[in-house]
Amino acid sequence: MTDALSKQFDAEGVSFSMxxxxxxxxxxxxxxxxxxxxxxxxxxxFIPKQGASAGQDLLWVSDVAIYDGQKPVRGGIPICWPWFGKSDEEGLPAHGFVRNRVWHLDSAHSHDNGTTELVLTCDSDDVTRKVWPHDFHLSLRIEIGEKLSLTLTTHNLNGYDLSFTEAFHTYFAVSNSTGVEVQGMASALLLDKLTNAVPVRQQGSVHIDPPLDNVYLDQTSPVSFDDVRANRRIVIEKNHSQSSVVWNPGAEGVKAFSDMGDDAWQTMLCVESGNVLDNAVVVPSESKHAISMTIFAEKLS
Incomplete structure (x- = not known):
C-alpha cells in the first residue's frame, strides 16, 4: 500500500510508512x-531545520502512545470536531469523532519555494450519521515550511444551518511545563474547568502550575510562551478562532491516561486554538467555514 501511494503522490520529499x-x-x-x-x-x-527550533520538535507525542487504530494517537495535533470536550449525549467520545476516523489523502504537492502542502479530507457517511445526523465535508490543508500551518474547512451539505465546536488540540513539547507563562490571553473570559469557578476576565499572562484545564472565550489574538531551557519562544497565530484552551493534567491527573507516562506532564503543554462552548460556529446551508492556525519558534536571545 505504501509503495502504491508513493507512486500516486510523487511530491518531492514525501514518503509513506507504517x-x-x-x-x-x-x-x-x-x-x-x-x-x-x-x-x-x-x-x-514538526522539526524545523533552521532557526530557534532547529532539530527540536515543536510537538509532543507520548512515549507510550498507541498506534493500533483503536484510539487517537496521544499527542501531536488531534482535530476536535464537531464538538469539543464531553458530548451532550452519553456514550459518545470526547472531542468528537473525526480524530478517530481515517481521513483520505487528496493531494501532496511540493511548491516552487520548497514548502510542502498536504490536503486530507473526511466525509459524512452512514457510520458518522449514527453518531451525528448531519452531512458534511471536512478538508484539512497542512503546509510545512519554516512554519507549520493548518486550515480546517467545514462544508455544510445540509439544507439547514449547522452548529458545531472545533479545536486544534495541540500538544507542544516543552523542557518543563511548570512555571511557563502563556501570553495573549489577557481580557479573555476564563472558565476554569477544574474548579468550575465563576468565569472571570484573564488578567495578564497565564502561569502554568499543573494541573489546569482553562478555556478562554472571546480570545482572538496571537498566543506565545517561552521554553526557556530550549531558548525558544513558541508562537501561535490563528484566524477565525474565538477560543483558546490551556491544559496540563499534572502529576496526579496524568495517571488516568494509560497512554501517558507518569512523568509526561512535565514535558508537554496543550495550548489549543478553536471555537468552543459559547464560541460555537454556525454555518448556513451549503456554506463553508475555515479555521486556521500557524505555529513557529523564535529565539529568546
Whole structure:
C-alpha cells in the first residue's frame, strides 16, 4: 500500500510508512521534517531545520502512545470536531469523532519555494450519521515550511444551518511545563474547568502550575510562551478562532491516561486554538467555514 501511494503522490520529499497499524506520511523538505497520520489527520511531528527550533520538535507525542487504530494517537495535533470536550449525549467520545476516523489523502504537492502542502479530507457517511445526523465535508490543508500551518474547512451539505465546536488540540513539547507563562490571553473570559469557578476576565499572562484545564472565550489574538531551557519562544497565530484552551493534567491527573507516562506532564503543554462552548460556529446551508492556525519558534536571545 505504501509503495502504491508513493507512486500516486510523487511530491518531492514525501514518503509513506507504517507504524503498527497506522500509516505515516513523512515529509522532508528544505525547511523542516514532519510526520502526519491519516488516522485523525493528526500532525505528529514538526522539526524545523533552521532557526530557534532547529532539530527540536515543536510537538509532543507520548512515549507510550498507541498506534493500533483503536484510539487517537496521544499527542501531536488531534482535530476536535464537531464538538469539543464531553458530548451532550452519553456514550459518545470526547472531542468528537473525526480524530478517530481515517481521513483520505487528496493531494501532496511540493511548491516552487520548497514548502510542502498536504490536503486530507473526511466525509459524512452512514457510520458518522449514527453518531451525528448531519452531512458534511471536512478538508484539512497542512503546509510545512519554516512554519507549520493548518486550515480546517467545514462544508455544510445540509439544507439547514449547522452548529458545531472545533479545536486544534495541540500538544507542544516543552523542557518543563511548570512555571511557563502563556501570553495573549489577557481580557479573555476564563472558565476554569477544574474548579468550575465563576468565569472571570484573564488578567495578564497565564502561569502554568499543573494541573489546569482553562478555556478562554472571546480570545482572538496571537498566543506565545517561552521554553526557556530550549531558548525558544513558541508562537501561535490563528484566524477565525474565538477560543483558546490551556491544559496540563499534572502529576496526579496524568495517571488516568494509560497512554501517558507518569512523568509526561512535565514535558508537554496543550495550548489549543478553536471555537468552543459559547464560541460555537454556525454555518448556513451549503456554506463553508475555515479555521486556521500557524505555529513557529523564535529565539529568546
Amino acid at each position: 507504524k503498527d497499524r497506522l500509516m505515516m506520511i513523512e515529509v522532508d523538505n528544505p525547511f523542516a521534517t514532519a510526520v502526519i497520520t491519516p488516522h485523525g489527520a493528526s500532525v505528529l511531528s
